[in-house]
Amino acid sequence: MDNTYFISDFCHITAEEVSVNGTVILKNETAGFETFLKEVYQAIDLKYSKFFKMDTLSKLTFLGAELLLKKEGSDVENWKETALVFSNKSSSLETDRKHQQSIEDSENFYPSPAVFVYTLPNIGMGEVAIRHQLQTDNAFFVFDEFEPEFLQKYTVSLLQEKKCSQILCGWTEVDGVSRHGFFYVVSQHGTTLHTKQNIKNIYTQS
Amino acid sequence: MEALKQELKESIIETLNLEEFSPADIDDNDALFGDGLGLDSIDALELIVLLDKDYGIKLTDPEESKTIFKSVEVLATYIEANRTK
Numbered sequence: 001m002d003n004t005y006f007i008s009d010f011c012h013i014t015a016e017e018v019s020v021n022g023t024v025i026l027k028n029e030t031a032g033f034e035t036f037l038k039e040v041y042q043a044i045d046l047k048y049s050k051f052f053k054m055d056t057l058s059k060l061t062f063l064g065a066e067l068l069l070k071k072e073g074s075d076v077e078n079w080k081e082t083a084l085v086f087s088n089k090s091s092s093l094e095t096d097r098k099h100q101q102s103i104e105d106s107e108n109f110y111p112s113p114a115v116f117v118y119t120l121p122n123i124g125m126g127e128v129a130i131r132h133q134l135q136t137d138n139a140f141f142v143f144d145e146f147e148p149e150f151l152q153k154y155t156v157s158l159l160q161e162k163k164c165s166q167i168l169c170g171w172t173e174v175d176g177v178s179r180h181g182f183f184y185v186v187s188q189h190g191t192t193l194h195t196k197q198n199i200k201n202i203y204t205q206s
Numbered sequence: 207m208e209a210l211k212q213e214l215k216e217s218i219i220e221t222l223n224l225e226e227f228s229p230a231d232i233d234d235n236d237a238l239f240g241d242g243l244g245l246d247s248i249d250a251l252e253l254i255v256l257l258d259k260d261y262g263i264k265l266t267d268p269e270e271s272k273t274i275f276k277s278v279e280v281l282a283t284y285i286e287a288n289r290t291k
């Protein structure tokens with residue numbers, strides 16, 4: 001088996017724009033981040049009402065997967081065997097705070113089950129797995145900063161162990177003013193070698 | 207009763223984030239779960255919280271909630287008979 005892996009596609013979602021493989025596909029003219037994510041949903045013509053029930057972190061995760069896994073020309077059989085490896089700095093802290101606020105006042109104690117279910121950072125990956133019927137490995141790591149070296153080694157390990165045919169990796173940070181997503185697919189197809197430096201380079205492209 | 211049904215439709219849309227629906231899209235007798243609005247188990251829990259928060263009704267029997275959440279019509283009738291606020 002050829003153990004050479006490539007970054008076959010990548011995507012950035014920021015408060016300013018969405019780009020796929022370095023090409024801007026949508027710019028945010030006026031909306032806040034949450035509203036912009038809805039605009040992305042509409043722009044790519046999604047029909048998935050569960051999207052609106054998700055927290056911001058899961059919406060971001062979901063859209064990154066939509067943009068890369070079902071892009072034109074993608075191999076359906078390949079994306080069914082896609083493992084998910086995500087990471088961020090703030091875990092699900094924003095939603096955790098929202099839940100905490102709803103249980104602080106004993107006189108007004110009405111925690112929302114729909115908020116509570118998103119108080120883990122890996123729930124967005126679950127949404128992706130349900131949407132794309134993935135029964136593959138998934139892992140979520142919390143780091144102080146983006147860790148290309150760790151991610152490179154971890155994804156290669158999964159691929160070499162034949163746990164999957166490709167991997168969708170993501171850095172999905174949602175807390176306060178820090179709101180952005182970076183996604184890339186690692187497989188045996190492509191032209192950009194899957195190296196620590198190349199991961200770092202495309203991460204910093206946004 | 208008509209005002210309560212309208213209020214419920216608006217609350218359900220807002221609370222359950224049914225952004226692709228407007229109150230006019232929900233018929234009084236539409237099934238809330240299954241083939242109707244397609245609500246799920248987390249939505250059912252949200253409706254239980256909504257009944258407590260907005261109408262002072264505490265549901266404890268899951269079987270009872272299955273019946274009460276059949277449609278807006280059934281839900282409004284139940285609220286009218288049991289509300290404490």
